[in-house]
Amino acid sequence: MAVTVVNKENFKNEVLKADKPVLVDFWATWCGPCRMMAPVVETIAEEHPELKVCKVDIDENPELAQLFNVMSIPTLAAFKDGQLTGTAIGYQPKENVLKLFA
Amino acid sequence: MDIIIIGSGPAGVSAALYAKRAGADVTVITRGSGALAKAEKIENYYGLAEPVTGAELEANGIAGAKRLGVSFIEDEVVGLAMNEDFTGLVVQTPGRACEAKAVVLTAGSTRLAPKIPGLKELEGKGVSYCAICDAFFYRQKTVAVLGEGDYALHEAEILLPHAGKVMLFTNGKEPAVKIPDTIEVHKEKIIAVEAENANGMERVSGLRTEDGAVTPVQGLFVALGTAGSVDLARKIGAATDNNRIVVDGEMATNVPGLYAAGDCTGGLLQVVKAAYEGAVAGLAAAKYVRSRK
Numbered sequence: 001m002a003v004t005v006v007n008k009e010n011f012k013n014e015v016l017k018a019d020k021p022v023l024v025d026f027w028a029t030w031c032g033p034c035r036m037m038a039p040v041v042e043t044i045a046e047e048h049p050e051l052k053v054c055k056v057d058i059d060e061n062p063e064l065a066q067l068f069n070v071m072s073i074p075t076l077a078a079f080k081d082g083q084l085t086g087t088a089i090g091y092q093p094k095e096n097v098l099k100l101f102a
Numbered sequence: 103m104d105i106i107i108i109g110s111g112p113a114g115v116s117a118a119l120y121a122k123r124a125g126a127d128v129t130v131i132t133r134g135s136g137a138l139a140k141a142e143k144i145e146n147y148y149g150l151a152e153p154v155t156g157a158e159l160e161a162n163g164i165a166g167a168k169r170l171g172v173s174f175i176e177d178e179v180v181g182l183a184m185n186e187d188f189t190g191l192v193v194q195t196p197g198r199a200c201e202a203k204a205v206v207l208t209a210g211s212t213r214l215a216p217k218i219p220g221l222k223e224l225e226g227k228g229v230s231y232c233a234i235c236d237a238f239f240y241r242q243k244t245v246a247v248l249g250e251g252d253y254a255l256h257e258a259e260i261l262l263p264h265a266g267k268v269m270l271f272t273n274g275k276e277p278a279v280k281i282p283d284t285i286e287v288h289k290e291k292i293i294a295v296e297a298e299n300a301n302g303m304e305r306v307s308g309l310r311t312e313d314g315a316v317t318p319v320q321g322l323f324v325a326l327g328t329a330g331s332v333d334l335a336r337k338i339g340a341a342t343d344n345n346r347i348v349v350d351g352e353m354a355t356n357v358p359g360l361y362a363a364g365d366c367t368g369g370l371l372q373v374v375k376a377a378y379e380g381a382v383a384g385l386a387a388a389k390y391v392r393s394r395k
Contacts, residue, residue: 036340059238071228071321072225072235072236
């Protein structure tokens with residue numbers, strides 16, 4: 001599956017009301033480690049159909065970053081049943097990201 | 103520039119030798135002697151009829167690389183990033199930015215962060231190790247940089263245009279560089295990073311110092327001493343694991359063109375291991391540079 005781009009308008013429907021666990025990548029264009037994270041996030045989206053994978057550009061959606069206390073990027077956040085269940089900060093290899101859903 | 107090597111210990115100099123002999127243009131940026139120079143006597147390295155001092159081995163290594171035409175620049179590296187179009191790497195020193203097609207990190211292992219209660223727990227909740235990544239979140243807010251040298255000043259200068267107020271906390275040390283008047287300097291030792299609750303989650307609210315005072319801050323950027331290999335790797339997005347840089351069999355990190363060798367990749371803290379890894383990294387970096395021409 002492809003990575004879903006989410007913003008403040010569709011966050012509730014795409015992430016909080018999703019019917020499966022969701023990985024959200026909070027990122028920005030000017031952040032080097034975020035650029036390195038992008039292909040890992042895309043691979044997870046392709047290899048793990050049991051997860052929904054989304055990304056939020058924090059430049060365009062500072063409200064979402066603030067709501068979830070995102071203060072470092074990249075932040076990889078796991079959501080289950082509308083609840084934030086875990087985060088990982090900085091570049092993370094695939095295995096570390098998947099641990100958020102273990 | 104083709105290749106910049108950060109560090110001039112056995113890993114850096116071996117990388118320089120092999121890359122230079124493979125035809126690349128190689129510059130070593132070093133802030134001087136590292137862990138090897140502190141070794142009083144080395145007798146477990148190949149080819150030594152009599153023990154030598156670490157300082158002697160290091161000086162011989164540098165002399166040999168210079169003889170082959172490797173340039174050495176004495177300077178401190180304070181930042182590492184990708185260039186604008188993500189085709190090369192930029193090595194930042196206090197005075198300038200140098201761009202290279204490939205970089206080899208061989209600046210040794212990093213000492214661990216000080217054991218200040220709250221520092222580890224609040225990482226990503228106000229405690230940051232990368233001003234360029236996270237300055238955005240502190241617009242008009244009060245932030246502190248923990249450190250005392252050029253590295254701390256560099257991080258503070260990145261924060262200045264964004265933050266409302268930038269302070270430097272030296273944690274008991276004297277500043278090693280001149281700090282401009284726009285940055286407020288605090289020399290007291292920090293005894294705890296204080297937190298408050300926001301949206302049901304903890305975040306940094308202040309720094310408690312030994313005099314009992316709490317200075318309110320929303321962010322704390324850690325930049326103690328000089329930037330080590332792992333600090334630089336984190337800023338550019340290279341994978342790290344427990345204070346070591348993750349590399350493949352060619353000493354390549356996950357960042358295209360970025361290699362690492364020696365103590366910073368973990369394992370044996372030995373000259374023989376650093377020299378081997380430097381050789382592999384130097385050859386791989388030279389091959390990478392050729393492929394980009």
